[in-house]
Amino acid sequence: MSRGPRAELAEKIAGEVVLSDDPGATLRKWRTDFEIAQTDLADALDVSPSVVSDYESGRRGNPGIEVVRRTVAALLDIDEQRGGTHIRQYTRVLSAGFDSEVVHDLREYGATIPTQRFYRAIDATELVSGTHDTIAGHTVIDSIEVIRRLSSDEFYDLYGESTNRALVFTNVTRGESPLVALRVVKPTPHAVVLHGIEPDDVWEHATDLARIEGFSLAVTSADLEEMLDGLRELP
Structure with missing residues (x-):
């Protein structure tokens, strides 16, 4: 049993x-x-x-x-x-075969919220506006572990119940690898956040790829634990 x-x-x-x-x-x-x-x-x-x-x-x-x-x-x-x-929340992460080294947080909201509200919660700066202005969940993932350990199908499982969500990539240097990965995995989420860098540090092609794919792109340099605390305040 x-x-x-x-x-x-x-x-x-x-x-x-x-x-x-x-x-x-x-x-x-x-x-x-x-x-x-x-x-x-x-x-x-x-x-x-x-x-x-x-x-x-x-x-x-x-x-x-x-x-x-x-x-x-x-x-x-x-x-x-x-x-x-x-x-x-943790059961969904475990059932998808992930652990805390890959997924820091994965949540579905009770209702959709404005993307800008999400950005305020994590002190993020939007670089590109997407074709959607709301999200209904988020996933916070380690960019290195995701690319190193997950297949494209497993990557898609990170979307949880819907692509109507924000993907937050931690352990980012310039954001090149996550943005390239999102060119391969379809469909894309409504919003992508690169954590741990400033706007001037972002890969020069990142904003162009975000516009092509239609998702909102933002960055935040907030401390990881402070960011996760901010996300807990969301509905």
Whole structure:
């Protein structure tokens, strides 16, 4: 009998924590990814918030297997009680065969939003306007890992439910490789964002390719974690 999505995700989180050189930091990463406050996690575990803080900071040393198991279960329980948004998000990434080294974030929105609202959330500057001015989701991917590890069919899976979305490429130097890849994979998303560079750093042919393909092209130099935090504010 195959395991359910929750069991697969629980195994992934627990494995990352146990194998991490800094288990507390890894626990903190997952808690913040699930947008759960230390106080809420502490309530679910029936401990004081200082206990959670001590584990995450390393003041209590490495958490044992039982602590990790209970913490992971509590994170998933809280998310399910809130509607299971993050479980569904990570399940979709895992079911497509991706991991956190390839996909930083993948979400569908409850309704379409203006592309400019998306850009404001990640402090992006638009270089080319696309033929569409709204999106209904986003995918944040590592440009090097995507090109190195994924086939064209797997790349298309990154679009999630629809091409009506923004693809954000991290680990970008000039944006040449992502833009060339988008010439091969059809159809293209509504918006493409090159993360980690300034407008003057963009490959000289990038804007021409964006106009030919009809997608909006933008850049942002925001810190990765700050950008992901901004995306969590979207509906």
